[in-house]
Each structure stands twice: as C-alpha cells, then as structure tokens.
Amino acid sequence: MNKSLFRGVYPAMITPMTTEGEFNESAYREIIEFNIRSGVDGFWVAGGTGESIYLTDEENNRIAKVSVDQNQGRVKNIMHVGAPTTIRAAKMAEYAASVGVEAICCVPPFFYAPTNEAIVEHLRVVAEAADLPLFVYNSPGFVGYEITPDLMMKIQDNVPQLEGLKQSSNTTWDIGVYAKMGLSAMVGNSMMMLPALSLGSSGCVDGPLCIIPEIWIEIWDAYNEGDIKRAEVAQALGTNLRRLLLPYTFQSAAKLLIKERLGIDCGLARPPLLPLNAEEEIHLISSFNQFWDEFKSHKQQ
Numbered sequence: 001m002n003k004s005l006f007r008g009v010y011p012a013m014i015t016p017m018t019t020e021g022e023f024n025e026s027a028y029r030e031i032i033e034f035n036i037r038s039g040v041d042g043f044w045v046a047g048g049t050g051e052s053i054y055l056t057d058e059e060n061n062r063i064a065k066v067s068v069d070q071n072q073g074r075v076k077n078i079m080h081v082g083a084p085t086t087i088r089a090a091k092m093a094e095y096a097a098s099v100g101v102e103a104i105c106c107v108p109p110f111f112y113a114p115t116n117e118a119i120v121e122h123l124r125v126v127a128e129a130a131d132l133p134l135f136v137y138n139s140p141g142f143v144g145y146e147i148t149p150d151l152m153m154k155i156q157d158n159v160p161q162l163e164g165l166k167q168s169s170n171t172t173w174d175i176g177v178y179a180k181m182g183l184s185a186m187v188g189n190s191m192m193m194l195p196a197l198s199l200g201s202s203g204c205v206d207g208p209l210c211i212i213p214e215i216w217i218e219i220w221d222a223y224n225e226g227d228i229k230r231a232e233v234a235q236a237l238g239t240n241l242r243r244l245l246l247p248y249t250f251q252s253a254a255k256l257l258i259k260e261r262l263g264i265d266c267g268l269a270r271p272p273l274l275p276l277n278a279e280e281e282i283h284l285i286s287s288f289n290q291f292w293d294e295f296k297s298h299k300q301q
Contacts, residue, residue: 004164004184006076006103006133007202008041009217011210012049014254015063017267023059025066027264031210032070034262038213041203042076043067044105044166048142049207051251052080054270057088061095068100078135078205082107086122093130103163105135110143116151124159133163139188140169149177156181166205167196175199190216191242194235197223207250208242211257212295215241237295244287249274256281257288 016027032043045067046052046060055063064079071077079101081092086109093104106126108119127134136155138147146169147155156162164184167175172192178185179200187196190206193216209216215238222231245253252275255266268275276284 004202006042006078006135006163006184006186009039009209009213009220010042010044010076010078010186010203010205011035011040011213012044012047012205012207013067013210014207014251014258014266015046015050015052015055016255016258016264017270019267021267021270023055023062024265024267025062027266028063028066029070030264031258031262031266032067035210035213036071036074039217040075040209040213042078042102043071044205045077045079045101047080047105047137047166047205048139048168049210049251049254050080051270051273052082054273057083057092060092061099064092064096064101065099076102078103078105080105080107080137081126081130082137084109084111086125089122089126090129093126093132097130097132101132103133103135104130105137105166107137107139108143108147113145116154119147119151120154120158123155123162127159127161131161134159134161135163135184135186136165138165138167138169142168146171149174149181152178152181152183156183164202167201172196173199175201191235191239193219193238194223194231206242207254208238208245211254211261212241214299215295233298237298240294241291244284244291248276248280248284252276253284256284260285260288261292 016024018024079096083089140146166188168188175185176199184202186205193204218234251269
C-alpha cells in the first residue's frame with residue numbers, strides 16, 4: 001500500500017465568481033464546507049477546474065489563503081501554482097507555503113515546447129521555493145505533451161520534494177509504474193477511479209467530485225473494504241455524472257450544477273471560457289435532475 005499522507009477523494013475546486021466577475025469568497029467557503037461535511041480527504045485548489053491560468057497571481061494567492069483559513073487543518077490543501085514562467089510559479093509556491101497549504105501542485109511549462117531538462121529545472125525551482133510536497137500535474141491536454149515515466153524518474157532524481165502526480169492523461173495504466181516508484185499517483189479522470197485504484201492509485205482528483213462527492217467517497221470506502229460490487233455500482237454512477245458534463249464547457253457546467261444542487265450562485269467562468277446558452281442550461285439541468293433521482297434511489301437501497 002502506498003504510504004502517502006495524500007490519499008482518497010480530492011475534489012478539484014471550482015472558483016465561484018461574483019456578478020462582477022471577481023472571486024466570490026463566501027460562495028467558495030460554502031462549497032468547501034459542504035465537501036468537508038460530506039467526508040472528502042482534501043482539495044485540489046485552483047487547478048484546471050478552478051480556472052487558475054485565467055486568474056491573476058494575486059487572486060490565486062487569495063484563494064490559497066482562504067482555503068487554508070476555511071479548512072483549519074481538517075483536510076489537506078494541494079494548491080496549484082502553475083504559471084507560464086518559473087519566477088511567477090515559484091513566487092506563488094512560496095506564498096502558498098507561507099499561508100499553510102499542505103502541498104503544492106504545478107502544471108509543467110507550456111506554450112513554448114520545453115526540453116526535459118527545462119521541465120525538471122522548472123519544477124525543481126518551484127518545489128524549492130515552497131519546500132512542501134510537490135505534485136506534478138500531468139495534463140497533456142493543457143500543456144501539449146505527456147509526462148512519461150522516464151521523465152518522472154528524472155524529476156524524482158532532481159526534486160527531493162516530489163510527492164506524486166495527478167495523472168490527467170489517457171495513459172491511466174502508467175499509474176501502476178508511478179505507484180511502484182513510491183509516488184502518490186492520483187487519477188485525474190473520475191470515470192477511471194476504480195480501475196486506477198486496482199493499479200495502485202492513491203485516490204482521485206477531478207471536478208465532478210465537488211458536485212456530488214458522496215459518489216467517489218463510496219468508491220473509495222467500498223474498494224478499501226473489499227466490497228468491489230458496491231464500488232462498481234458507485235463508479236457507474238460517477239461515470240454517468242461525468243458524461244453529463246462532457247458536451248459543455250466544463251467549468252461553466254460544474255458551476256451550474258453546484259447551483260442546482262446547493263443553491264449557491266457560482267457566477268460565470270472567466271472569458272475566454274464560454275457560458276452555457278439558455279438551451280444548454282435547460283438540457284443540462286433536466287439531465288442532472290434525472291440523474292439526481294437515480295442517485296437518491298441508489299442511496300435508499
């Protein structure tokens with residue numbers, strides 16, 4: 001079993017906005033509190049779901065501080081500090097550490113195609129600035145290239161703070177390799193949590209988890225209790241929820257469903273991310289309400 005302290009269900013948090021398009025702190029605190037009461041193990045803060053690349057460094061810093069203040073050590077915060085330049089990422093990492101996050105995560109360099117040496121050096125400097133456990137954010141869809149096991153070995157050799165990675169990649173099977181390297185390999189696709197656990201994954205990080213965290217908590221609990229049938233039923237529910245979101249701009253759809261479930265107005269995603277149009281909103285809410293009835297029926301069994 002992986003001995004990492006970072007294990008279990010980690011919702012990738014949305015960043016709710018006010019009507020003026022600014023960070024909505026009160027809504028953010030409510031969503032955190034709901035998820036903690038539901039039983040999550042921690043949060044992946046200001047990642048792709050949280051629109052971090054479209055936020056200013058000051059906004060990301062504020063989110064880090066609010067997360068720590070609201071959680072009060074009850075669960076772990078893995079704060080994303082990725083930025084286009086090493087200097088900016090390192091400064092955000094240093095700030096996140098100063099306010100008390102438990103770990104940082106960082107998407108590797110993007111836009112200019114970096115060499116492996118540049119990737120390793122970028123992560124080394126960022127990790128050193130925080131001197132906290134580091135998770136590499138392996139998301140080829142965002143950065144345009146894959147962090148392979150060979151490259152991860154180079155990172156492990158040069159970055160002593162390396163704790164693990166979020167594997168948001170189609171190569172889910174590599175999770176077994178990372179687990180054997182002693183890394184905390186968090187699967188970034190909530191539709192693949194159960195098979196990833198069988199490969200040695202230490203948990204799941206994804207956006208749908210902050211909408212109905214109970215589904216993935218049940219997968220985690222059932223798997224660890226050896227009740228694979230119950231885990232399979234819960235995974236099927238989670239996969240169905242994730243599929244509801246696939247046709248839409250994910251951040252916008254997630255905010256809409258959190259409002260539908262919790263009554264918390266999360267505002268719009270930050271441009272250039274597009275909002276859902278009226279027809280899309282009606283269709284998604286209708287589909288979600290049908291799913292919600294299915295979920296409640298499952299809970300009553």
